[in-house]
Amino acid sequence: MELIKFEKKFETKIKEIDEQHKVLFEIFNKLYSLLLSPHSLNEIQDILNKLSEYTLFHFASEEKLMEHYQYPKLDEHVNMHHSFIEKVETFKLKYEMGDMLLNIHIFTYIYDWLTNHIIFVDKDFANYTFKQ
Ligand SMILES: [Fe+2]
Numbered sequence: 001m002e003l004i005k006f007e008k009k010f011e012t013k014i015k016e017i018d019e020q021h022k023v024l025f026e027i028f029n030k031l032y033s034l035l036l037s038p039h040s041l042n043e044i045q046d047i048l049n050k051l052s053e054y055t056l057f058h059f060a061s062e063e064k065l066m067e068h069y070q071y072p073k074l075d076e077h078v079n080m081h082h083s084f085i086e087k088v089e090t091f092k093l094k095y096e097m098g099d100m101l102l103n104i105h106i107f108t109y110i111y112d113w114l115t116n117h118i119i120f121v122d123k124d125f126a127n128y129t130f131k132q
Helices: 015-036 041-068 074-096 102-131
Strands: none
Touching: 015 041, 015 102, 041 074, 041 102, 074 102
């Protein structure tokens, strides 16, 4: 696993969303570098907090756009957002309780979720908007 680069395959062509995804990648990459170097519990918690705060903001703007376009798969998409947020919250809690083994799980889960979600789910919405 490596740092995520914002490549063409991640572009939705909706400027607002692409810019926000870039910020999410930056936060993720910070988490990655931190995990590879000596770090304190606080530092990981800070990044996880940042990730959940920014994710909430980003999901809200995506959902607003979906409402605006009356996207038929809105509910489905919102549910996926919720499950991601719940998972990050669980990671935060477990981490606070000292479960260091979570490092790799947190990392793999976020990496897989983000990349798959953007490529298959967000892009599906973006394509829908361009057909309207
Ligand atoms: Fe999304």
